[in-house]
Amino acid sequence: MTILWAGLSVGAIYTLVALGYNIPLAQTGVFNFAQGQIVVFGTFFAWFVMVDRGWPWWAAIVGGAAAGALIAAVEELMAIRPVVAKGSHALLVTTVGASVVIEGVLLATWGSTTRSVNFFAGNNAFSLLGGRLLPVDLWLIVAAVVLSFGLHAVSRYTLWGLTGRAATDDMDAAIVRGVNVARLRMSAFTLAGALGGAFGPLIAPVAGIDVSTGISLTIYGFVALALGGFGSFPGCLAGGMAIGLVESYASRYFGVAYPPLILFGILILLLLAKPTGLFGQRGLRVV
Amino acid sequence: MYVRVRSAVLAGPWIAVAGTVILVILPEIGVGAYWQREIMLIGVYTLMCSGLNLSFGYAGEMALGQVGIFAAGAYVTAILYDHGITDVLAGVLASIALAALVGLLSGIPGLRLSHWSLAIVSFFLILIIPSVTQILQTQTGGLLGLPGIIGPTLFGQAISNTTFYVITVIVTAAWMFVFRNMIVSPFGFSLRVLGESSTLAESLGRSAFRLKVSAYVLGALPAGIAGSLFAYLSGFVSPDSFTMDVLIAVLAATVVGGADSVWGAPLGAALLVLGPLQASSFQEYSIAAYGIFLLVVGVLFSGGLVGLLRAAGRRVSRRIASLPASGEHGAGPPAAYASLPIPGERLAVSGVTKSFAGLRALAGAELVAEAGAITAIIGANGAGKTTLLNTISGFLVADAGEVTLGDRMLTGSKPYKVARLGVGRTFQTPQIPKSMTVLQIAESGRLQKSGASLPDSILRLPRFYRARRDNRAAALAALSFAGLVHLAGADAGSLPLGTRRLLEVARCVAGAPNVLLLDEPAAGLDDDSLRDLGSLMRRTREAGGTVVVVEHNVPFVMGLADNVFVMELGQVIASGPPEIVRTDERVLDSYLGRRHRHGAGLTPPPEPVQAAVTHSLSEKEPMA
Numbered sequence: 001m002t003i004l005w006a007g008l009s010v011g012a013i014y015t016l017v018a019l020g021y022n023i024p025l026a027q028t029g030v031f032n033f034a035q036g037q038i039v040v041f042g043t044f045f046a047w048f049v050m051v052d053r054g055w056p057w058w059a060a061i062v063g064g065a066a067a068g069a070l071i072a073a074v075e076e077l078m079a080i081r082p083v084v085a086k087g088s089h090a091l092l093v094t095t096v097g098a099s100v101v102i103e104g105v106l107l108a109t110w111g112s113t114t115r116s117v118n119f120f121a122g123n124n125a126f127s128l129l130g131g132r133l134l135p136v137d138l139w140l141i142v143a144a145v146v147l148s149f150g151l152h153a154v155s156r157y158t159l160w161g162l163t164g165r166a167a168t169d170d171m172d173a174a175i176v177r178g179v180n181v182a183r184l185r186m187s188a189f190t191l192a193g194a195l196g197g198a199f200g201p202l203i204a205p206v207a208g209i210d211v212s213t214g215i216s217l218t219i220y221g222f223v224a225l226a227l228g229g230f231g232s233f234p235g236c237l238a239g240g241m242a243i244g245l246v247e248s249y250a251s252r253y254f255g256v257a258y259p260p261l262i263l264f265g266i267l268i269l270l271l272l273a274k275p276t277g278l279f280g281q282r283g284l285r286v287v
Numbered sequence: 288m289y290v291r292v293r294s295a296v297l298a299g300p301w302i303a304v305a306g307t308v309i310l311v312i313l314p315e316i317g318v319g320a321y322w323q324r325e326i327m328l329i330g331v332y333t334l335m336c337s338g339l340n341l342s343f344g345y346a347g348e349m350a351l352g353q354v355g356i357f358a359a360g361a362y363v364t365a366i367l368y369d370h371g372i373t374d375v376l377a378g379v380l381a382s383i384a385l386a387a388l389v390g391l392l393s394g395i396p397g398l399r400l401s402h403w404s405l406a407i408v409s410f411f412l413i414l415i416i417p418s419v420t421q422i423l424q425t426q427t428g429g430l431l432g433l434p435g436i437i438g439p440t441l442f443g444q445a446i447s448n449t450t451f452y453v454i455t456v457i458v459t460a461a462w463m464f465v466f467r468n469m470i471v472s473p474f475g476f477s478l479r480v481l482g483e484s485s486t487l488a489e490s491l492g493r494s495a496f497r498l499k500v501s502a503y504v505l506g507a508l509p510a511g512i513a514g515s516l517f518a519y520l521s522g523f524v525s526p527d528s529f530t531m532d533v534l535i536a537v538l539a540a541t542v543v544g545g546a547d548s549v550w551g552a553p554l555g556a557a558l559l560v561l562g563p564l565q566a567s568s569f570q571e572y573s574i575a576a577y578g579i580f581l582l583v584v585g586v587l588f589s590g591g592l593v594g595l596l597r598a599a600g601r602r603v604s605r606r607i608a609s610l611p612a613s614g615e616h617g618a619g620p621p622a623a624y625a626s627l628p629i630p631g632e633r634l635a636v637s638g639v640t641k642s643f644a645g646l647r648a649l650a651g652a653e654l655v656a657e658a659g660a661i662t663a664i665i666g667a668n669g670a671g672k673t674t675l676l677n678t679i680s681g682f683l684v685a686d687a688g689e690v691t692l693g694d695r696m697l698t699g700s701k702p703y704k705v706a707r708l709g710v711g712r713t714f715q716t717p718q719i720p721k722s723m724t725v726l727q728i729a730e731s732g733r734l735q736k737s738g739a740s741l742p743d744s745i746l747r748l749p750r751f752y753r754a755r756r757d758n759r760a761a762a763l764a765a766l767s768f769a770g771l772v773h774l775a776g777a778d779a780g781s782l783p784l785g786t787r788r789l790l791e792v793a794r795c796v797a798g799a800p801n802v803l804l805l806d807e808p809a810a811g812l813d814d815d816s817l818r819d820l821g822s823l824m825r826r827t828r829e830a831g832g833t834v835v836v837v838e839h840n841v842p843f844v845m846g847l848a849d850n851v852f853v854m855e856l857g858q859v860i861a862s863g864p865p866e867i868v869r870t871d872e873r874v875l876d877s878y879l880g881r882r883h884r885h886g887a888g889l890t891p892p893p894e895p896v897q898a899a900v901t902h903s904l905s906e907k908e909p910m911a
Contacts, residue, residue, distance in 0.1 A: 031403045082586045090585055092349050092406055093542055097581025100535050104575025215531045219414055222407045257421035260414050267411065268396050271404050 001131025003248050009137035011244020012144035013039075013203050017221025018228065018236035019147055020192040026155055026231045027164030027188035028181060029171070030084065030091065034075055034099035036218030037106075038068050038196035043209045044106055046200030047115045057120035060201045068197020069190045071102065076189040081182065099218070106211050117204040136205045143202060147195070148237035155233060164188065168231070220247075223267050229277030238278055300467065307460040314449045323452040325560055327520055330459035332556035334513035336541040337466050337549075341506035342499075344546030345475065347482030349405045350503050352393055353510045353537055355412030356386050358529035360514020365433040365524040366426055373440045375454055378515045386511025387504055394503040398496065413534060417526040432525020439519045455516050462509050465745050467549045469505070472744030472751070473758075476723075476731045478502055479547075483720035490680065490714075491798075492706035492735020501741075532574060539577040542584045545591025547722060554592055627764035631658030631833035632693035632709065632801040634679070639688030640857075641671075641678055648674040650857035651688065656802065656850070661824055661834045663844040663865075666854035667877060672837040673715065675854070676804050679835075680712045681705035692801055706735045709801030713794075713808060717787040721780035725771060725790060728779050729762035732794035758797075765797035769823040785816035792823055802833040809840040821847055845869065853877065 020035040042064045049060035079094040119136040126133065155161035167174040167181050175181055207213055224243050228235025246266070247259040254262075270277070314323060335353050342350045360382035367378055397408050420427040427433065438445055441454070469475055477498055481488040485495035518524050536559055544555025588595055634656040641649040649671045656662035664672050677683040679690050681702040690697040697705050706712075711732070719728060738754030766772045769789045774782070782790065788808055795803050808820055817840075824847060827834055838844045845851070851868045853861040861871040868874055 079582055079586070088403065089347060089349070092403070093538075093581050093585035096535070096538065097578045097585055100578030100581060101575050102578075104572065104578050107574055108571045215410070216414065219407060219411050222403075226404065226407075257418045260411075260418045261422070264408075264411050264415050267408065271408070272396055272399055275404070 001129060002133070003131075003252050004245065005128070005131045005133035005137055007245035007248030008141050008241055009133070009206055009244070010247060011224075011241035012137075012140035013207055013217070013240075014220045014224040014243050015144040015148065015237050015240030016140075016195065016199055016203070017217050018224040018240050019144075019151060019233065020196045021221060021225050022231065022233060022236050023151065023192040023195070024185065024188040025225075026168060026233075027161075028185040029168040030080060030185060031088075031095070032072070032075070032080075032189065032192065033092070033095035033218065034072075034079075034102060035192060035196055036221055037099045037102040037214045038071055038193055039199070039203065039217055039221075040211060040214040041071065041102055041106060042068060042197040042200030043117075043204040043207065043213075044110050044115075044200070045197065046204045047117050047209050048110070050117055050120070050201065051115070057201045061198050064200045065194040065198035069194040071197070072189040072193025073186060075193075076186050080185065080189070084185075099214075103211055103214055115209040117201065117209065119205040120201060123205075134205075136202060140199075140202050140206065143199065144237060144240065148233050152233040160184075160187070220263070223263055226267060226277055227270060229279040232277070232279035235277055235279035300464065303460070303463065303467070307456065310456045310460075311453055314452060320448060323448065324520070327452055327455045327516070328560045329553065329556045330455050331513045331517050331520065332537065332540060332559050333459055333553045334462060334509035334516075335537045336544060336555050337463065337552035338506035338509040338513075339537060339541045340546055340548070340552055341466070341469075341478070342503045343541065344548070344551075345470065345478040345482055346499055346502035348398065348499055348503065349403070349409070350394065350397060350506075351406060351409040351534060351538065352390070352397070352412050352503075352507070354529050354534040355393070355409070355416065356389055356507045356510035357514040357517070357533075358416050358526075359385050359389050360511035361518040361524045361528070362420070362427055362433075362514075364515040364518040365436050368436045368439070368518070369433060373438070374443070375439045375441050375446070375451070375515075375519065378439070378519070379458065379512055382511040382515035383508055386507045386514075389511075390504040390507030391500070394500050394507070398499045398503060410531070410534070413529065413531050416529050420526050428525070430526060432523060432527070434523045436518050436524065437522045451519060455520070458512060458516065462512065463549070463553070466509070466552075468745045468747060469741065470549050472741070473734055473739060473754070474501075474741050474744060476727065477734055479720055479723060480731055480734070482547075484718050486682070486702075486714075487718040487720075489682075489702040490706055490712050491731060492703050494701070494703045535574070535577050535581075539580045543580050543591055545593030548591065548593035548597075551591050551593040627761055627768070627796070627799060627830055629796065629799045629827060629830040629832035630709075630801055631831045633657055634802045634833055634835065635691045636675070636679065637689055639675070639678055639685045639690065641674055641683060641685050647857050649678065649685070649688075652854070652857060653859050654852050654862075656833050656835045658833045659828060659831050660849040661828050661836060661844075661847055663848035663851045664835065664837045664854060665839070665841055665844060665851060669856075670854040671857040672854055673806055674857075676712065676806050676835075676837055679705075680710050680804060703735075706800075710804065711795040711798045711800030711802070712804040713788075713791045713806055715806050715810070717784070717791045719779045719782070719787045719790060721778075723779050724775070725766065725777050725779055725782070726759070726762055726775040728790055729766050729771075729775075729794050729797045730758045732765070732797035733758045733761060733799075735798060735800075761799060762797045765793045768796060768826045769793040770819045785812045788812060789816060789819055789823065792820065796823065796827050796832070800832075802835060803827065805834065805836040805838075807838055808836065809838055809843050817843060 017036055017039055020039065021032060024030045024032050045064045045067055046060045049055045049063055050057060075098045079098040080091065083090040083094050119134065121139065122135045128138070155165065163174065163179050164184055166177070167179055167184055171181055207217070220243055224236060224239035226239070227242055228237070228239030243263060246262060250259040250262050310326060313326070335357060339351070339353050342348050363381050363385045364378035367381055393412065397405050417430060421429050439451065440446060441450070477488060477493045480491060481493070481495055481498050488495045488498060521528070540555030540559040541552065543558060545551030584591060590597065636652055636654040639649050639652045640647065652671065652675055654664070654675070664675065666672055674683065678685045679697065681697065681700050681704065685698060688698070692709055695708050697708060697710065700708065723731070738758060739751040743751045763772060763775070766775060769792065771786070771790060771793060774786070779787070779790065792805060792808050795805070809817055812820060821843070824834055824836070836844060836848070845865045848865055851862065851865050852859050853868060853871070853874045855877045860873045860877060861868050
């Protein structure tokens with residue numbers, strides 16, 4: 001059971017990354033490769049606010065959300081808007097570029113040494129349903145569940161979600177119906193960036209604060225998204241948790257070298273056998 | 288004159304040969320170990336970048352597995368060395384073999400995916416490198432790596448550092464020679480066509496999947512070679528050498544140099560090794576700088592540095608020689624190109640049905656098109672005309688019925704096989720790759736001809752030159768049919784819509800297919816272009832071709848066609864020469880939008896209406 005809790009806790013982090021991918025994807029059909037690095041930025045920012053400055057944890061969450069939103073908005077303006085018409089080939093180059101810029105700036109400003117943040121709501125392990133876990137694990141799992149279903153509701157039942165789904169389905173048709181697609185994309189990026197930046201105080205105690213985690217978060221977040229299904233928010237939760245569990249159990253029973261190989265195999269098989277994932281929408285499979 | 292000199296200088300590989308010779312003799316004139324090492328590193332990165340050019344730049348696939356392959360090449364070389372096989376040639380050959388194997392294994396599942404999935408899968412390869420080395424720890428040394436790969440041999444003789452330098456330069460140059468010949472060949476054309484649209488590649492007789500896999504596997508080979516050379520060069524192999532940062536650096540170098548150009552690879556590699564990024568004061572910002580390069584190049588100039596140079600070169604050459612963009616093929620009497628026999632054959636469609644989820648788009652369509660004749664298919668929107676064309680050319684699979692061309696069965700074959708069986712086609716929206724010239728586009732119409740194979744092209748055997756001569760002659764003849772010869776050297780991307788349509792038909796004609804399927808070639812054409820299109824179709828008929836045209840511009844086809852088939856609701860309701868069809872009652876009903884007139888016992892339309900419809904079907908003006 002302890003392994004299960006550990007898996008769910010890590011899975012919650014992948015879920016948060018996948019949700020950040022899914023917001024712009026579901027709203028405007030754009031895949032933002034840099035989301036993983038924005039999450040890494042959030043962990044550094046949590047260290048900066050809570051350890052370096054000594055400010056309270058909620059300042060790190062609010063400030064992280066604002067800073068993440070700002071980064072994503074700048075990315076949208078500089079890396080997405082000018083090339084979105086050129087298609088996904090150009091977007092690959094520019095969003096990878098944006099991701100590398102964030103990584104490079106983090107490296108240059110906060111160095112490559114590992115830092116750490118203590119969880120703000122206690123570090124005493126406790127038992128739940130026969131397994132040991134830390135308070136931060138429970139917070140992460142709750143946050144992932146609440147956000148997944150909250151965003152699902154937003155996507156289903158608000159006008160913003162409806163126009164987004166329309167724009168993803170057929171952008172030209174949405175434009176002639178009066179949807180401001182550029183503004184829609186900007187709002188989606190800002191929301192995803194805020195989400196990516198806000199959870200630093202929760203993610204940092206589990207994942208650590210290190211630039212090199214960026215690539216794993218980027219890739220495993222994508223695997224979570226692919227497994228759950230492109231476009232589906234509850235799918236992000238299912239996919240993220242499944243990957244966390246695979247990683248946790250495979251490390252325990254085979255060794256720490258095996259989870260990446262196993263997940264790679266799962267990703268390949270999944271994309272070949274069921275490219276829409278568990279809950280995905282048909283139209284988004286071109287991702 | 289100027290153009291000829293310039294093209295002789297640029298087209299010939301002489302600069303590259305001279306450059307290689309200079310690099311080889313550098314140690315003789317006192318260039319020391321430091322610079323030899325820098326040049327070898329440039330060679331290693333050149334190999335990796337050019338591999339990325341093939342799959343990413345030309346074929347347009349986001350397959351970025353270069354670093355994984357690079358690691359495989361380095362490790363196999365190091366492991367062989369540890370087992371006493373220290374020969375450079377053995378190491379390089381083993382790396383090539385392993386690269387081909389890994390490329391094939393990771394490429395086939397990977398390329399069934401597309402876009403982002405493919406990119407992420409290839410990024411994922413990097414994450415599993417440390418895992419694999421740990422699991423195979425006894426061979427690979429795990430996370431610590433394999434040290435001491437020092438002093439390789441060649442044919443049993445120990446070689447000096449300088450000899451190894453010469454080997455590296457020659458191997459890199461040899462690959463660049465192969466790479467350049469691959470790109471400037473029918474294979475290279477196919478890749479560019481594929482990068483534009485896989486549908487187009489299939490319609491020109493090339494299997495999109497096989498092209499993607501070959502581009503990816505061929506692009507893997509130089510990465511494997513690079514890994515092998517890198518292992519000897521650094522003397523030490525560990526997972527730390529194969530990280531995401533290396534992939535980002537190689538991607539940045541490729542894109543900055545110019546992803547869709549041959550010489551962008553060495554240019555980007557040189558910038559990577561010698562450029563400002565390596566200055567020590569800059570190092571902590573180097574990652575951010577790579578990112579900024581990717582952003583700037585991606586947003587501002589997608590052709591990279593070579594693209595900028597090319598554009599500048601064109602501007603300069605135009606100003607100096609004040610020549611039109613038509614270049615060397617602009618002159619010469621059109622009569623010189625006028626012969627292009629087109630071996631038309633009889634196309635027969637019988638009983639073809641096709642349903643889309645309950646909607647019967649084709650309900651037993653029957654059609655025969657004879658050689659040396661223009662056969663028109665007309666009918667209202669939704670009558671099934673384009674569905675019929677797509678079924679003939681293999682893009683849709685018929686539920687029942689059969690299609691034959693001559694005595695060959697077309698039904699059930701994939702589009703690229705149908706194209707090879709002699710079916711050429713055009714599309715409602717012209718599919719014209721932007722980065723090619725008009726002449727190259729016309730030549731690409733002949734990709735389905737098995738003229739020169741890839742080995743012929745790489746080695747530049749006589750068969751390659753013969754095929755190129757034939758293809759060029761046929762392309763020029765087809766362009767002259769369409770009155771486009773004066774545009775032969777122009778960039779296809781700059782053409783207006785009407786010219787692009789004509790060019791697409793000309794590309795189809797250049798392939799001299801046994802049947803030509805034209806899907807609404809007259810849509811949106813002005814009077815001049817309509818006249819050119821008409822004469823192109825007539826000359827194709829005179830050359831013996833079987834021309835099948837789907838068209839909404841009824842007056843235009845009525846004046847041109849030998850035979851007209853009228854479709855309604857997936858069936859042919861009338862056929863025959865234009866003057867017969869024109870007065871057929873069912874046709875008039877179909878165009879008036881009334882059905883089952885006789886069955887339902889409705890009265891015929893008043894006389895003036897019928898006269899107006901007859902008039903519109905015969906007059907040479909577009910119908911609404």
